[in-house]
Amino acid sequence: MSIKKAGVLGATGSVGQRFILLLTQHPEFEIHALGASPRSAGKPYSQATAWRQTELLPESVGNIVVQECKPEAFADCDIVFSGLDAKYAGDIEQAFVEAGLAVVSNAKNYRREPTVPLVVPIINPEHIDVVANRVNAAKAKGEKRPGFIICISNCSTAGLVAPLKPLVDAFGPIDALTATTLQAISGAGFSPGVSGMDILDNIVPFISGEEDKLEWETKKILGGVNAEGTEFTPIPDSDMKVSAQCNRVPVIDGHTECISFRFAKRPPPSVEQVKKALAEYECDAKKLGCHSAPKQTIHVLEQQDRPQPRLDRDRDNGYGVSVGRVREDPVLDFKMVVLSHNTIIGAAGAGILIGEILNAKGLI
Amino acid sequence: MSIKKAGVLGATGSVGQRFILLLTQHPEFEIHALGASPRSAGKPYSQATAWRQTELLPESVGNIVVQECKPEAFADCDIVFSGLDAKYAGDIEQAFVEAGLAVVSNAKNYRREPTVPLVVPIINPEHIDVVANRVNAAKAKGEKRPGFIICISNCSTAGLVAPLKPLVDAFGPIDALTATTLQAISGAGFSPGVSGMDILDNIVPFISGEEDKLEWETKKILGGVNAEGTEFTPIPDSDMKVSAQCNRVPVIDGHTECISFRFAKRPPPSVEQVKKALAEYECDAKKLGCHSAPKQTIHVLEQQDRPQPRLDRDRDNGYGVSVGRVREDPVLDFKMVVLSHNTIIGAAGAGILIGEILNAKGLI
Amino acid sequence: MSIKKAGVLGATGSVGQRFILLLTQHPEFEIHALGASPRSAGKPYSQATAWRQTELLPESVGNIVVQECKPEAFADCDIVFSGLDAKYAGDIEQAFVEAGLAVVSNAKNYRREPTVPLVVPIINPEHIDVVANRVNAAKAKGEKRPGFIICISNCSTAGLVAPLKPLVDAFGPIDALTATTLQAISGAGFSPGVSGMDILDNIVPFISGEEDKLEWETKKILGGVNAEGTEFTPIPDSDMKVSAQCNRVPVIDGHTECISFRFAKRPPPSVEQVKKALAEYECDAKKLGCHSAPKQTIHVLEQQDRPQPRLDRDRDNGYGVSVGRVREDPVLDFKMVVLSHNTIIGAAGAGILIGEILNAKGLI
Amino acid sequence: MSIKKAGVLGATGSVGQRFILLLTQHPEFEIHALGASPRSAGKPYSQATAWRQTELLPESVGNIVVQECKPEAFADCDIVFSGLDAKYAGDIEQAFVEAGLAVVSNAKNYRREPTVPLVVPIINPEHIDVVANRVNAAKAKGEKRPGFIICISNCSTAGLVAPLKPLVDAFGPIDALTATTLQAISGAGFSPGVSGMDILDNIVPFISGEEDKLEWETKKILGGVNAEGTEFTPIPDSDMKVSAQCNRVPVIDGHTECISFRFAKRPPPSVEQVKKALAEYECDAKKLGCHSAPKQTIHVLEQQDRPQPRLDRDRDNGYGVSVGRVREDPVLDFKMVVLSHNTIIGAAGAGILIGEILNAKGLI
DSSP: OOOEEEEEESTTSHHHHHHHHHHHTOSSEEEEEEEEOTTTTTSBHHHHSOOOSSSOOOHHHHTSBOEESOGGGGTTOSEEEEOOOHHHHHHHHHHHHHTTOEEEEOSSTTTTOTTSOEEOTTTOGGGGHHHHHHHHHHHHTTOOOOOEEEEEOOHHHHHHHHHHHHHHHHHOOEEEEEEEEEEOGGGGOTTTTSBHHHHTTOOBOOOTTHHHHHHHHHHHHSSEEOTTSSSEEOOOTTTOEEEEEEEEOSOSSOEEEEEEEEESSSSOOOHHHHHHHHHHOOOHHHHTTOTTOOSSSEEEEOSTTOOOHHHHTTGGGGTSEEEEEEEEOSSSSEEEEEEEOTTTTTSHHHHHHHHHHHHHTTOO | OOOEEEEEESTTSHHHHHHHHHHHTOSSEEEEEEEEOTTTTTSBHHHHSOOOSSSOOOHHHHTSBOEESOGGGGTTOSEEEEOOOHHHHHHHHHHHHHTTOEEEEOSSTTTTOTTSOEEOTTTOGGGGHHHHHHHHHHHHTTOOOOOEEEEEOOHHHHHHHHHHHHHHHHHOOEEEEEEEEEEOGGGGOTTTTSBHHHHTTOOBOOOTTHHHHHHHHHHHHSSEEOTTSSSEEOOOTTTOEEEEEEEEOSOSSOEEEEEEEEESSSSOOOHHHHHHHHHHOOOHHHHTTOTTOOSSSEEEEOSTTOOOHHHHTTGGGGTSEEEEEEEEOSSSSEEEEEEEOTTTTTSHHHHHHHHHHHHHTTOO | OOOEEEEEESTTSHHHHHHHHHHHTOSSEEEEEEEEOTTTTTSBHHHHSOOOSSSOOOHHHHTSBOEESOGGGGTTOSEEEEOOOHHHHHHHHHHHHHTTOEEEEOSSTTTTOTTSOEEOTTTOGGGGHHHHHHHHHHHHTTOOOOOEEEEEOOHHHHHHHHHHHHHHHHHOOEEEEEEEEEEOGGGGOTTTTSBHHHHTTOOBOOOTTHHHHHHHHHHHHSSEEOTTSSSEEOOOTTTOEEEEEEEEOSOSSOEEEEEEEEESSSSOOOHHHHHHHHHHOOOHHHHTTOTTOOSSSEEEEOSTTOOOHHHHTTGGGGTSEEEEEEEEOSSSSEEEEEEEOTTTTTSHHHHHHHHHHHHHTTOO | OOOEEEEEESTTSHHHHHHHHHHHTOSSEEEEEEEEOTTTTTSBHHHHSOOOSSSOOOHHHHTSBOEESOGGGGTTOSEEEEOOOHHHHHHHHHHHHHTTOEEEEOSSTTTTOTTSOEEOTTTOGGGGHHHHHHHHHHHHTTOOOOOEEEEEOOHHHHHHHHHHHHHHHHHOOEEEEEEEEEEOGGGGOTTTTSBHHHHTTOOBOOOTTHHHHHHHHHHHHSSEEOTTSSSEEOOOTTTOEEEEEEEEOSOSSOEEEEEEEEESSSSOOOHHHHHHHHHHOOOHHHHTTOTTOOSSSEEEEOSTTOOOHHHHTTGGGGTSEEEEEEEEOSSSSEEEEEEEOTTTTTSHHHHHHHHHHHHHTTOO
16 A cells, blocks of 8 residues: 655644644655645745654654645645644635645534534444545546545534434433533643643533534434445434533543433343443454554443543554443433543544545545 | 530541541530540540541640540530441440430431431521430430430532532422532542542542432431431422432542532523522521521522632632523533532531430430 | 821732731731633632641631732732732732832742842841832832832741841841751642652752742842942842752741851851840830831750750741751851741741831831 | 463552553563452453553453462463562462572562562663573473562662663772662552642652662662572662652652662762763663663753653663763762653563563573
């Protein structure tokens, strides 16, 4: 397999740094271009960014000269990973798509577009087929591959849908779902990010826009596609009631979510059947042989006090999701605790795995 | 009002230290006797305990010689506050009651006894009437006042029922309730307590026995009393479904609870009606003029990111409860965030306020 | 004693909020005017600031309309407390002084001015006499009282000099001193302040400008005044070598400093003599009867694991300093651990106590 | 190279778990026997221990049946790593040595024995030669290899001597040294370990016995060997004054140490010379080709706010030490900040690297 040229937009931000960290160690991709604000453009990356990852910045990457986020500078890229702020992502990503580029974005801007796949790569990679259909149609007409965008889901959405999808596959639709999240601070970035004064010996029971994202994105990711294979059809609110309560907690990495849910079908499965369905779920990315795909997609833990973010977030390099305390719920059917690594399967890492899937499917 | 003589059982533990801290500054009580294990008995309190409160131990208290937890040593006490470990509380507290003493206990042992009041003093002080009835019956027969025990609720139960009671009073029964708690570590005491390795950069999604306590105690506290006024009649499970998910978080003091609930009556009230009922609730302890009663029982906060434990836990010296983010819930009727001070209204502080109520009612 | 009118500059920042918090509960001062940036001016204070103190903002203060930081608006103030950022403090405070106002400033701008007192109020209130001399000279000439500025020391300086001054008084000059600080994050304010990502499960071994402040200010505070009583004469570097290493640690309030030092005189005193001198030190502010003066200026702790910030920072409402582990040092003479409350005796609280001293001395 | 059979004593404790974690991934060693208390003996390891590492316990290790810590059960082991508590280590390790076994111990019991090497493997592996001399003497006499013990240094000692050794090699003896440590909690283990109540929003300025260890061990590690090559000759107190102040801070892993020191020789080297000597130091373990030896022994950081534990502790898998802020010191000659991973180079990891050195030297 030839090495694919990767670009990174928003390269100096915290998501951009994570993309770069993952790409520097990647067998399929090489960093070809880094884009950031005009203020950073023209500087070597090492000077443009305040690198704050736990691994040192490789010198070869530090020497790359940062560009402005314009498609021309990324024309040779097989794939472009965007860690842009929502403030800028809208216009820039559109320009890149129009220029025929393949964009995988962590920004929220296009997640709700009917034609844009919103993908948690261990859960719904088949949503990428809507793009594949467009690509194939163009190919059939002898046209060159059109540009496209794939959106990475919100970080807390990724953790939530991870155990739900195997259960829906096995036991049919879920019609009611509550999720209370305990979210790590790394999701908010560095500067400003979450202030130390706000999070030491404290909880902040609010994350702007987060509950709405969790409630909405879940229905698109668990939803379907229209008959033509061109548009996504999220589950209607009337068929699936989702209620989220989101909290920021003093944890560096790893979102913990206490969820409970009810199946539409009566009687519901047993606790053992639920655990079995979770443990046996094997994600398509693994079947495709993707480098970053988790060996075990869902780890079902039996210890009563697990999963815990510090101990379990790095399972399968952060691509595996841990579930514990699966038990019956007096109000809905089941409750459980889900832990996912917010910057890996919930952000940059998901983007890289989506890139691997695109590569495996010949879309880049 | 004459000063009442107070005893403290389990005086060297963390709940005992809190009782002592609150009593040393109290206008109605004076510390008369301190009880602890045989290992501590005979030593001055300052040597028997590893004092770890944020205020210094008053010398006068440090000089008190610790006794074994036997009724004889507490015979002169008007009231005995028990911070005993559940392992010892059962036998010791029974002996004290049989010896005619008035015991206010933080232990879980007698909470589910049908004749024992389980009291959150800002919420259901009227449950003390079951004891008052027994006292009055004895008085009527010319007998001396019988010993009795009043149980303080579990810490997370206190925060949960605080906003529920005013709402049930105003809008009728709640038939479904979910609570996900983010509990401070002070509730687990010092040694062993929660290990630093377990709670730094981490969440523990399990507290032994806690979910069951939250689910069960809520139904007794919001429940009624039989016609004879002698026994408590908790709400049956079939009438009120309660589901709890309890987490330990890196916070020193203050339990945060994300709750959602549904009223039995249709249609439910509006968000504004709910907030008004909470804000206007005035606890009986305040009406009785109790020293520690909160000026404002429930603080309804309008800022979208409140309550927060570090900023709001000390409201009304920890006797006031804060509620924020009151909003409609897609699954049940409403959701909100509740914050209560776990060692004040959720433990030792509640005991002191119960003592004040007993005093105001002439029961000690 | 008549109530003095107080103004606060930089009222919306974290130091300004602390000034306000302390003034709202103060028997000698009342808040008369609040100043902030033009962006905030014209708004009620409650709207201009994001109040983040642990006590609620009193409604009466929330309703005060914020002004721009111009002397006219503060003309009626008997005293003006400045929590201004160093970026703005230089010009604004000068204008206030020129307008004849009495300014107590937390900014660093004028600390090194030879004619400006740099005061830790429990340590060197006699430095205020340099201002008193100017005031008296003007009075003698029949002129009105001139404006003046008193600077509050850097927060870590306050904790450092607190135990040194009594020792120098008792045993003569210190000629070598090392201090490694473990500083709380509240000193850096809220926004940006210290990022949660920087301080959770972490230490930052650098605080911009801090080591230089600690090393320089110590020599001015422990230094003298020229013969005319008009200018300060810091201890020369050759007479006192000071070396600081400053760290930011995950603590909300309370600076811990591990210090060691050598007396110029041989032989040095004994450990017991050192402890006695510290314990017996009584600050002038207490002798003057100042409201906020600590009952005990230096608390000498005998427990081997104290002082600790969470347990000891609030001693004497944060105006008392705690010293522990006084012992001989193999390299210099003695080593010890010092704890001081950085936002009380190290910042806003010091300003208030300076105000009380000014009031007691009839300078405002 | 053949695989060596390794035993682990104290296998269920936190140091034992770390030994096991490192051994399960090791190319030279395989776990052959696990020893723990009689209470654990007879149980499969997975049941005997509460595994709390960030990587899952491999099933193959979990199935090993735990033995009592008696030499018979470890007779086939080429090397035995001891994570025993000091309470038990004395007798057990002696019995193992007498039985002819090679023991690498993390316990403090034998560190001060004149014939026992106290080794930081990246710093003084040549101290192992004292054992090699004994082994060779026995060999020469046709006797079988005698048992021996190598002691791992205290965790904070390892970080301290790491930069000192290259400097002493380059510039001669250091005659005065002060170190203030900010130590992570993982060094104290899990149960009880450091209580969350003691370390959240707090500093504990005391670690029992630690300052003495730091002051004493440094002089043995930087010291020499007698002419016969049989006994260690620590630097006398009169030649090197060492003063330590040890603090526990809210950090999971990674000890930060603020140190300052003076060379005996005048004039001292320049800051640049000091940095160069540190950066160019290459440890013997690397020259020996040891698997775990750091690629770069001392990382000299130029950013003004580094090293930081969360970002820098895992450098070279925790076997590399980071040094930053090298600068002149007004009291001694230089000051700097040192960061080392306390459970890797400061404990179990050091043991494994010592094992590799023993293997490379043919001593096991």
